[in-house]
Amino acid sequence: xxxxxxxxxxxxxxxxxxxxxxxxxxxxxxxxxxxxxxxxxxxxxxxxxxxxxxxxxxxxxxxxxxxxxxxxxxxxxxxxxxxxxxxxxxxxxxxxxxxxxxxxxxxxxxxxxxxxxxxxxxxxxxxxxxxxxxxxxxxxxxxxxxxxxxxxxxxxxxxxxxxxxxxxxxxxxxxxxxxxxxxxxxxxxxxxxxxxxxxxxxxxxxxxxxxxxxxxxxxxxxxxxxxxxxxxxxxxxxxxxxxxxxxxxxxxxxxxxxxxxxxxxxxxxxxxxxxxxxxxxxxxxxxxxxxxxxxxxxxxxxxxxxxxxxxxxxxxxxxxxxxxxxxxxxxxxxxxxxxxxxxxxxxxxxxxxxxxxxxxxxxxxxxxxxxxxxxxxxxxxxxxxxxxxxxxxxxxxxxxxxxxxxxxxxxxxxxxxxxxxxxxxxxxxxxxxxxxxxxxxxxxxxxxxxxxxxxxxxxxxxxxxxxxxxxxxxxxxxxxxxxxxxxxxxxxxxxxxxxxxxxxxxxxxxxxxxxxxxxxxxxxxxxxxxxxxxxxxxxxxxxxxxxxxxxxxxxxxxxxxxxxxxxxxxxxxxxxxxxxxxxxxxxxxxxxxxxxxxxxxxxxxxxxxxxxxxxxxxxxxxxxxxxxxxxxxxxxxxxxxxxxxxxxxxxxxxxxxxxxxxxxxxxxxxxxxxxxxxxxxxxxxxxxxxxxxxxxxxxxxxxxxxxxxxxxxxxxxxxxxxxxxxxxxxxxxxxxxxxxxxxxxxxxxxxxxxxxxxxxxxxxxxxxxxxxxxxxxxxxxxxxxxxxxxxxxxxxxxxxxxxxxxxxxxxxxxxxxxxxxxxxxxxxxxxxxxxxxxxxxxxxxxxxxxxxxxxxxxxxxxxxxxxxxxxxxxxxxxxxxxxxxxxxxxxxxxxxxxxxxx
Numbered sequence: 001x002x003x004x005x006x007x008x009x010x011x012x013x014x015x016x017x018x019x020x021x022x023x024x025x026x027x028x029x030x031x032x033x034x035x036x037x038x039x040x041x042x043x044x045x046x047x048x049x050x051x052x053x054x055x056x057x058x059x060x061x062x063x064x065x066x067x068x069x070x071x072x073x074x075x076x077x078x079x080x081x082x083x084x085x086x087x088x089x090x091x092x093x094x095x096x097x098x099x100x101x102x103x104x105x106x107x108x109x110x111x112x113x114x115x116x117x118x119x120x121x122x123x124x125x126x127x128x129x130x131x132x133x134x135x136x137x138x139x140x141x142x143x144x145x146x147x148x149x150x151x152x153x154x155x156x157x158x159x160x161x162x163x164x165x166x167x168x169x170x171x172x173x174x175x176x177x178x179x180x181x182x183x184x185x186x187x188x189x190x191x192x193x194x195x196x197x198x199x200x201x202x203x204x205x206x207x208x209x210x211x212x213x214x215x216x217x218x219x220x221x222x223x224x225x226x227x228x229x230x231x232x233x234x235x236x237x238x239x240x241x242x243x244x245x246x247x248x249x250x251x252x253x254x255x256x257x258x259x260x261x262x263x264x265x266x267x268x269x270x271x272x273x274x275x276x277x278x279x280x281x282x283x284x285x286x287x288x289x290x291x292x293x294x295x296x297x298x299x300x301x302x303x304x305x306x307x308x309x310x311x312x313x314x315x316x317x318x319x320x321x322x323x324x325x326x327x328x329x330x331x332x333x334x335x336x337x338x339x340x341x342x343x344x345x346x347x348x349x350x351x352x353x354x355x356x357x358x359x360x361x362x363x364x365x366x367x368x369x370x371x372x373x374x375x376x377x378x379x380x381x382x383x384x385x386x387x388x389x390x391x392x393x394x395x396x397x398x399x400x401x402x403x404x405x406x407x408x409x410x411x412x413x414x415x416x417x418x419x420x421x422x423x424x425x426x427x428x429x430x431x432x433x434x435x436x437x438x439x440x441x442x443x444x445x446x447x448x449x450x451x452x453x454x455x456x457x458x459x460x461x462x463x464x465x466x467x468x469x470x471x472x473x474x475x476x477x478x479x480x481x482x483x484x485x486x487x488x489x490x491x492x493x494x495x496x497x498x499x500x501x502x503x504x505x506x507x508x509x510x511x512x513x514x515x516x517x518x519x520x521x522x523x524x525x526x527x528x529x530x531x532x533x534x535x536x537x538x539x540x541x542x543x544x545x546x547x548x549x550x551x552x553x554x555x556x557x558x559x560x561x562x563x564x565x566x567x568x569x570x571x572x573x574x575x576x577x578x579x580x581x582x583x584x585x586x587x588x589x590x591x592x593x594x595x596x597x598x599x600x601x602x603x604x605x606x607x608x609x610x611x612x613x614x615x616x617x618x619x620x621x622x623x624x625x626x627x628x629x630x631x632x633x634x635x636x637x638x639x640x641x642x643x644x645x646x647x648x649x650x651x652x653x654x655x656x657x658x659x660x661x662x663x664x665x666x667x668x669x670x671x672x673x674x675x676x677x678x679x680x681x682x683x684x685x686x687x688x689x690x691x692x693x694x695x696x697x698x699x700x701x702x703x704x705x706x707x708x709x710x711x712x713x714x715x716x717x718x719x720x721x722x723x724x725x726x727x728x729x730x731x732x733x734x735x736x737x738x739x740x741x742x743x744x745x746x747x748x749x750x751x752x753x754x755x756x757x758x759x760x761x762x763x764x765x766x767x768x769x770x771x772x773x774x775x776x777x778x779x780x781x782x783x784x785x786x787x788x789x790x791x792x793x794x795x796x797x798x799x800x801x802x803x804x805x806x807x808x809x810x811x812x813x814x815x816x817x818x819x820x821x822x823x824x825x826x827x828x829x830x831x832x833x834x835x836x837x838x839x840x841x842x843x844x845x846x847x848x849x850x851x852x853x854x855x856x857x858x859x860x861x862x863x864x865x866x867x868x869x870x871x872x873x874x875x876x877x878x879x880x881x882x883x884x885x886x887x888x889x890x891x892x893x894x895x896x897x898x899x900x901x902x
Contacts, residue, residue, distance in 0.1 A: 002271060004223045006213075007259035008195050008244060010237070011050040011230040013124055014057055016088070018232075018352040019762055021361040026060050028233055033061045035236045037068065040075050045241035047258040048080045053122030054089045055110040056347070077115035082260055084108060084117030085142065087343065091351040092129045093712035094298060094305060094734055097690040098316045098832050098845075099349060100130075102342050104140055105837050105872050120261050121145030121183065124192045127294040127351050128712070130690035131281030132847075135181035135893055139870040144265045145175060148188040149294075150283020170221035172268060174278045178692065178891035184269065185279065188228065189219040195227025196234060200243040205250060213254070222271035226264060282694060290706030291571070291629045294355075298712045298735035299671070299751040300569040301356030301363055301767055302775070306732030307370040308354060309715070309799070311345050314377035317800045320834040321411035321502070323384045324842060325820035328861065328901050329813075331387045333835045334380055341376045344369055357569040357756060360766040381803065385409060388504075389805040393812040396508050397458035403508040406453075406492070409803040410499040413823075413830035414793045417653030419495050419598045422804045423468065424509065425487040443470035443488045452512040453494050456816045461507065462516045462597035463494035495598040495652035499802070502833070503819040521600030521650055522592045528600045528650035528657065533781070535650060535657050541588035541604040543648065545657060547781035552724040554781060557676045558659070559584040560644060561746070562610045564635045565671045566618050567628040568757030569767055572671060572708055575634055581610045583644070597652065604646040611635035614669035622754070625761050629706075640666045655794045656729070656780035661749060661773075668768045672750040676728060676779070678743050680721035685738055685745075686786045688714040688795075691831065691893050693787055693849040698742035710737045710748075716795045718786035719745055727786045729778040729795035749775040787849050792829060822860035828888060836873050842898040843873060848888045856886045856894065865899040873897070 012032055017025055039046045051057055062069055075081040087107035090100060111117035121137040123129055125148050137145060151173065175185035188194070194212060199205040216225040229237060237243070240258065247256040257263075285293045298305070320338065327333040348366045352358045389407050396403035404424060410416060426448070429439045453463035468489035475483040492509060499505055522528055526537040534546040542556040561580040567573035583606050594601035618633040642663050649658040661674070686693050689712070700709045711717070717736045718727035728736075728745055735748040752769045756762035778798035782789035821833070821844075828846040835842055848854045858866070866879040875897060879886070888894045 002223045004225065004254045005267065006225045006227055006247070006254055006256045007264040007267070008198070008227045008229050008240070008256065009050055009259055009261060009264065010048065010240065011052060011192070011228060012234040012236075013192060013230065013232045014052045014054070015232060015352045016056065016060070016347075016350050017362040017365070018358045019756065019760070021359070022365060025233065026064070029057060029060055030064050032236060033065070035238070036081070037071055037075070039236060039238060040080050043241060045258070048082060048260045050082045050118070050261060052089065053084065053118065053120070053124070054086045055083055055107050056088050058083065058114065073114050079116060079260070079262075082118045082262075083114060084111040085119065085140070086122065088346050088350050089122070089124070089126070090346065090349040091297075091354050092123070092126050092133070092690065093714075094308070094354045095349045096312045096316065096714060099312055099346065100136070100690055101871050103346055103349070104136070106339065106342060106346070108140070108872055109837055118261060119144070120265070123147040124188065125149070125351060127297060127355060128282065128284040130692065131694060132177050132689075132691040132893065134175050134183045135177035135179050136691070136871055137183050138181045139893065140872045142183070144184045144186070146186045146188065146261065147283065148192055150285055151187050151279055169277060171219040171226070172221045172272060172276060174276045176278050176280045178281060179889060182278070184265070186226065186265075186268075190215045192228040193231035195229040196231045197237060198229060198240065198243040198247070200239045200246055202246065202250070205243065205246050209247060209251065221273050221276065222268045224264060224267045224271060282689070287701050287703055290700060290704040290709065294570045295710050295712060296567065296572040296735065296751065297355035297357050297570055298710070299572070299748040300753065301769065302732065302748070302750060303769065303773075304348075304354060304356050304363060304366060305734050307367065308348065309732035311370055311373040311377065313799055314374065314381065315341060315345065316832060318411055318803065319377050319381050319384070320832065322381060322388065322409060322803060324833050324835055325502070326384045326387045327835055328820060328842070329388065329391050330902065331384070334384070335835065335837070337376065337380060339837070341373050344376070345373045355569075356767070359756060359762055360764050363766065385803050385805045386807070389807040390810070391812045392504065392506065392814045393816050394506055394807055394809050395811060396510065396809055397454060397456060399458060400454065400508060400510045400512070403510045403809060405807050405809060406507045406509065407504055407805045407807060408496055408499065408507065409504045409805070410502065411803065412796050412800045413833065414501050414796070414825060416499050416797050417496055418499065418797065418802045419493065419651040420802065420804050421491065421493045422806070423489055423491050424806045425473070426490040427488040428485045430483055430485040439486045440470050443486055446488065448490065449511045450513040451490070452510055452514045453492060454508050454510055454512070455497060456506055460512070460514065460516050461494050461497070462518055463492055463514075464518070464596040464598065466491040493596060493598050500819045501823060501825070502821040503817070505817040518597045520595035520597065521652065522595035522602065526590050526592065526602055528602060528648060530650055530652055530654060532655050533650060533657060535648060537590050537602055537604060537648065539587055539590065540585050541583055541590065541606055541646065545779060545781055547724070550724055550781070550783045552781065554676070554678060554726060556584070557779070558646070559675050560606070560608065560672060561675055562608070562670055562672050564611070564614055565669055565751055565753055566614050566621070566631050566633045568753055568755045569764060570757045571628050572710065572751065573628045573631060574671070575632055578635070581608070583608055593647070594649070599649055599651045601647055601649045604648070606644040608642045608644050609639050610642060610667055610670065612638040612640040612667055618669065622761055628757065642667065655782070656778045656798065658798060659777050659779060661775045663773055665750060665752065665770055665773050668752055668770070669754065670752050671748060673746045673748050674777070676726060676745045676747075677740060678719050678726050678745065680719050680724070680726075680743055682719060682721050682742060685717060685719050687711060687717040687736070688792065690714070691847045692891065693792065693829075698738045708737065710735050715799060716786070716792065717745060717747075718791060719743070720785040722784065725782050725785050725789060725791065727780040727782065727791040727795060729780065729798050731776040731799060733775055733777060747777060790827065792849070819860065821858070824857040826857065827854045828856055839873065840902060842901050843869060843895055844898070845893070845895045846888065847893045848891055851890045853890060854888045856888050856896070858896065861898065861901055864901055867897045867899065869895040869897040871895060
């Protein structure tokens with residue numbers, strides 16, 4: 001029998017920002033790194049240090065100590081400082097699939113300036129992990145993973161809680177993705193601090209190792225025991241070599257060694273039992289009592305999730321595609337700016353950041369970062385789309401001398417209809433062209449001519465045109481000083497014809513008297529109706545949604561429910577037995593606020609009276625650091641009124657109804673949800689996760705005792721009885737629950753709490769989210785389930801705006817309408833089209849959401865060498881110049897490289 005070996009791995013789990021803001025945590029990081037470099041330089045027995053799997057710690061340190069670069073590089077090359085593979089340690093469920101890929105790609109590329117990186121999927125404290133992680137890691141050449149959550153139960157302060165129903169009896173297991181890809185997984189069964197502060201005195205060491213050896217042997221399937229020498233922001237243990245030497249003297253039958261994950265993983269691979277337990281898919285701690293899953297970080301500070309969703313969408317679904325199309329047509333790809341924007345965004349993606357479970361100062365800084373990303377993305381989208389517009393022939397159809405071309409670009413990757421609402425500059429007068437004092441009045445009082453919108457054939461498109469008066473503006477030319485002006489502003493609203501996938505179309509605002517019918521979408525009786533849906537609003541603000549294609553109708557959906565929340569940023573908790581307040585049956589003010597041929601909107605206003613806060617007894621519970629599970633506190637007797645303004649909007653060709661809620665939150669300690677009863681009989685549901693539309697049970701496992709069973713979603717959740725279905729897509733609303741006998745979908749639109757939670761009392765008044773709040777979602781009825789109905793395409797239509805560019809009339813090498821890339825999805829889900837991080841090739845990425853093989857077809861661009869790539873953009877197999885009917889297996893992620901496009 002092999003000798004027992006205790007592998008001691010030194011590390012410090014570095015939450016970049018959490019209970020202290022970033023710069024205060026960085027202060028301690030610099031101290032740690034200084035101490036580490038000194039130790040490595042002076043003590044050859046201190047073998048190595050695992051730098052938490054994230055390269056950004058090096059950036060943070062070297063910004064303060066730039067002179068240390070060569071010394072850091074030296075120890076990385078010698079594998080005494082182990083770095084990578086991630087850029088940051090991200091939250092898995094609250095960041096997009098592509099954000100997770102960029103985190104890996106950029107992290108690996110960042111390591112190249114230093115030396116080798118750790119080929120370990122490192123998730124030490126991630127709050128659950130998506131099920132496709134093994135496939136993603138395998139595609140990056142990584143066959144092992146280490147994680148602290150998701151399989152065995154862990155309780156308060158990460159104490160191991162025994163159960164007879166462990167998913168794996170060992171800390172080692174096979175972790176398998178839905179496609180069958182698997183990695184060797186290692187659970188920190190005794191947490192990632194089980195070897196912290198090892199004593200170097202004999203008496204203390206005996207007591208320490210007696211307990212620690214027993215704890216590790218309890219779960220280990222091999223004679224190789226893992227001890228993590230560190231914890232959150234742990235200072236360096238400088239006497240570790242002495243402590244290890246003492247342990248070897250005390251226990252001669254055991255080898256204690258200062259190890260690394262590379263050594264440890266290699267050792268256990270050679271010692272594993274014949275058959276390990278296989279854990280499939282998501283790691284979400286479902287085999288627990290449910291009180292420590294941290295799932296409600298999905299609804300803490302929802303404004304952060306909304307800003308993140310907006311920024312991710314702009315980068316991966318607007319900017320990257322439009323920059324790719326411009327690059328295909330001879331323009332420079334803004335790779336440096338894009339990488340910088342992604343890195344800025346990912347600095348908001350660590351679990352204690354995007355999860356909203358830090359102190360207020362942390363999240364104030366996050367808002368600034370999100371705004372910076374938005375600013376970069378907006379300018380680059382504007383620049384790249386204008387460059388493309390300059391290459392498109394925009395000469396007006398015959399018979400129209402004066403025309404303002406409007407180019408509509410579809411970056412979603414699917415055929416779609418959309419409604420364009422565009423404010424255009426109808427006429428500009430620059431300062432200097434007439435006396436400044438006269439310009440504004442001249443434009444404001446100038447009557448508009450009769451105007452209409454026509455397509456490339458000269459056929460009129462129903463449109464609403466509104467005179468907005470004049471407003472100040474300015475141009476910033478590349479070759480001259482800024483050019484201030486006033487412009488006559490006109491708002492044009494029209495429904496497009498079908499836009500091709502990755503395509504564009506040109507419309508023209510022309511001087512013409514309209515001759516088309518402008519029959520509105522809204523009807524008498526507070527009804528919205530198009531060819532696909534009929535939405536009827538009741539007096540209490542609930543509404544019926546008739547799917548005219550299937551004939552199925554959802555009845556009285558869309559009410560709001562409000563309960564107390566006496567939990568914290570991590571976990572929701574309401575008082576036992578409390579009844580929710582509801583708008584169902586509460587009289588609302590209902591009125592039509594927009595009605596034209598392109599769209600109709602109905603506004604619903606509730607005066608919703610709820611308790612103003614939790615009872616003051618909650619303050620005592622927080623002061624005494626009473627765990628949320630054990631709290632009981634009623635709601636206050638003081639009431640406050642939330643004026644909930646809900647706008648339902650139905651576009652002409654929409655297959656879903658858009659909902660926008662706005663209100664001034666004047667209440668504390670509460671959770672507000674919107675409720676969609678379906679009546680469907682089903683025991684499971686679907687939700688979007690990373691590269692997966694995952695199936696989850698409606699009811700928890702037998703160990704679950706938490707009254708709530710909330711879940712994460714990326715952008716939609718869906719219920720179906722097999723015949724009919726309902727999918728609700730959202731913009732940054734990432735928490736939902738299936739309630740009421742498994743038939744009702746409840747989406748969290750606000751959660752207001754007052755403390756961080758975890759290991760102490762950290763007040764967070766800004767987490768109460770007082771003040772103006774908004775939330776947006778999209779209600780999509782359909783046949784079958786979300787996968788068979790391709791409801792995800794309608795969800796992305798809602799989330800991904802089209803780009804509309806006002807330009808001038810000019811000739812161009814591109815036709816007036818067309819496609820930049822001609823492809824067929826055939827039931828595959830598109831996630832990305834971009835240029836490479838380190839090459840000039842293009843990469844298109846899809847995944848198969850189903851259990852059946854699908855086919856990917858790309859017809860264009862021509863004269864291109866196609867190849868299959870992995871996630872980190874390495875060529876796997878050459879395909880050739882033609883790309884026809886490429887099979888994509890069940891649940892597979894496929895990346896196609898395109899060589900020679902530009």
